[in-house]
Amino acid sequence: MAAESGSLARRFSRGFAWNYLSRVVEFGLRFLFVSYVAAQFGPASFGIYSFATSTAALATLLAALGDEQALNNFTPVLRDDPRALRWLLRRLLLRRSVLTGVVALVLLAAAPLLVRFSGGSARAVPAALPYFIAFNLFNLLSYFLVGLLDLRPVALTRVLVQVLNLITAWWLFRRGSNPITLLLLIGATTTLALGVLLVYLRSYLTGPGAHPGHGVDLARINRFSLTLGATNTVSYLLGQQSDILLLGFLLGDETQIGLYNLAATLNLVVSTGVLIGFEGVTQAALAERAQQGPSAVATVWEALMKITALLTVPTLGLAIIVARPLLALYGPAYLPAVPLLQLYLGFSLVGRFFGGGVNTSTLYALRQERFPLVVRVVSGLLNVALGIPLILRFGAAGAILATGLSSLVTVIPETILAVRVTEARYPTAFMLKVALAAALGWGAAALVAGPGLVRLAGAGVAFALVLLLALRWLKPLGPTERALLERASLRLRLLVSHFG
Numbered sequence: 001m002a003a004e005s006g007s008l009a010r011r012f013s014r015g016f017a018w019n020y021l022s023r024v025v026e027f028g029l030r031f032l033f034v035s036y037v038a039a040q041f042g043p044a045s046f047g048i049y050s051f052a053t054s055t056a057a058l059a060t061l062l063a064a065l066g067d068e069q070a071l072n073n074f075t076p077v078l079r080d081d082p083r084a085l086r087w088l089l090r091r092l093l094l095r096r097s098v099l100t101g102v103v104a105l106v107l108l109a110a111a112p113l114l115v116r117f118s119g120g121s122a123r124a125v126p127a128a129l130p131y132f133i134a135f136n137l138f139n140l141l142s143y144f145l146v147g148l149l150d151l152r153p154v155a156l157t158r159v160l161v162q163v164l165n166l167i168t169a170w171w172l173f174r175r176g177s178n179p180i181t182l183l184l185l186i187g188a189t190t191t192l193a194l195g196v197l198l199v200y201l202r203s204y205l206t207g208p209g210a211h212p213g214h215g216v217d218l219a220r221i222n223r224f225s226l227t228l229g230a231t232n233t234v235s236y237l238l239g240q241q242s243d244i245l246l247l248g249f250l251l252g253d254e255t256q257i258g259l260y261n262l263a264a265t266l267n268l269v270v271s272t273g274v275l276i277g278f279e280g281v282t283q284a285a286l287a288e289r290a291q292q293g294p295s296a297v298a299t300v301w302e303a304l305m306k307i308t309a310l311l312t313v314p315t316l317g318l319a320i321i322v323a324r325p326l327l328a329l330y331g332p333a334y335l336p337a338v339p340l341l342q343l344y345l346g347f348s349l350v351g352r353f354f355g356g357g358v359n360t361s362t363l364y365a366l367r368q369e370r371f372p373l374v375v376r377v378v379s380g381l382l383n384v385a386l387g388i389p390l391i392l393r394f395g396a397a398g399a400i401l402a403t404g405l406s407s408l409v410t411v412i413p414e415t416i417l418a419v420r421v422t423e424a425r426y427p428t429a430f431m432l433k434v435a436l437a438a439a440l441g442w443g444a445a446a447l448v449a450g451p452g453l454v455r456l457a458g459a460g461v462a463f464a465l466v467l468l469l470a471l472r473w474l475k476p477l478g479p480t481e482r483a484l485l486e487r488a489s490l491r492l493r494l495l496v497s498h499f500g
Helices: 001-065 067-074 080-116 125-147 152-173 179-200 202-206 217-234 239-251 256-278 282-290 295-321 325-328 332-352 359-366 370-394 396-422 426-447 453-474 477-487 492-497
Strands: none
Touching: 001 080, 001 125, 001 152, 001 179, 001 239, 001 332, 067 080, 067 125, 067 202, 067 359, 067 492, 080 125, 080 202, 152 179, 152 202, 152 453, 179 359, 179 370, 217 239, 239 256, 239 396, 256 295, 256 325, 256 332, 282 359, 282 370, 295 325, 295 359, 295 396, 295 426, 295 453, 325 453, 332 396, 332 492, 359 370, 359 396, 370 396, 426 453
16 A cells, blocks of 8 residues: 555646646647637737637537546546447547537537627637537547646646747737637647647557456446536536637627736736646646545645645735736736726635635546535525626626635535545644735735835835745644655745745
8 A cells, every 4th residue: 555655646746746847838828829819819809809709618518528537537437448448439529529520610600690699709709610520639648648647748738838838929919910820820720739648558549459447347437427517518617718708799899809818817827837737737636546536635635725725825816906007017908807807816816715616626536526516506506697797797707706605605515515525634734824825915915006016016025035035934834744745845945944
């Protein structure tokens, strides 16, 4: 048992290192890409581009089911059986290819209706289809490798795509780009990435396969996949992409869409940017640990809750304080998005105290996938019920109000169930220490923040210095968290010794 745990720790550490570094770089490059596009287009054209990518996101959910999460949960179980892995990948890849083709044809046929009912916001949707097709297949292959904790090819390919997107976008804008040409660009680069992974996985795509003999039958995988597919589709009703579509159909105002999407994107960067490397890797690790029973997951759950709060709560509050000078960097046309960004960040900050996606990953690993679906059906319907009148009354701010309130209906019940199932303890003392340290940092930033890049950077420096000093004084990390972090990387030993 100790050797097995050590093997998991080593593979998790190696996979996490590759995933974290690459995802942070990828996320940063994607943020630069979106920021550059927003600044070059202005709110109206950026709104047209945003509507097309949001439609592609909805189409992705319809074609994907929950196969990515299924691979994340069942691939670790079959890790030592290459023939079974080939069987699993081929089954899911065939299904994904067929569904993607069907949804693409339906979307192409429905494009004129979308344009008619969105006031022209949807006129670039057909240009997003190459990206939709390539991304759906690329993402499935990526999660297969993530489930194996073989992150290097995925990491390098994702970063390469974002570098190509940024360079080529700069070239296009120098020659007068528009939303359609930009969408065709990201479709081409994603297709290139798909080709790279197909070559890398050729042994799994061509070698002999066999049905697994580990109690993992196709019916169980399909039930898991379909349940998570329904959960992901309903979750769409709680997110940025569905809000953009509602704004398009209810208001038909590209400028409102552009302002909303920039605020939502910045919120996403701040709330998840430093956590992006945990995606997939923690799910695979939790799935392996869950084979030992629910109580074995409790320590991992508590550690992830603390790490999530420590990395996100302080920066979310900082972003609220510096929202105006930050958005001013995009030009005066985006200043109306300041209250939108602050409202979005406020909801995200509250949600992070309850763990956010940590609880969902834990429940999936424990095969408790039905509860997240039920909760999301309730909160998704609530979001639509609130969103329609609030959008008609308050515009983009109404969409954020509806989504923020409904998201709390999702995260709080999942936290309660995760605690009950794993018999873990909510880290109250830790959260209070983090909140106090963050508040001190926010106060320092508020004294320095002001217009201009220099004062914006100064506010960030003041915040970081006061926050680190406060954390060193409060020492929120306990012996369990220090041991886990030190086991993952010896280089962290010196760092965590100052905060526990």
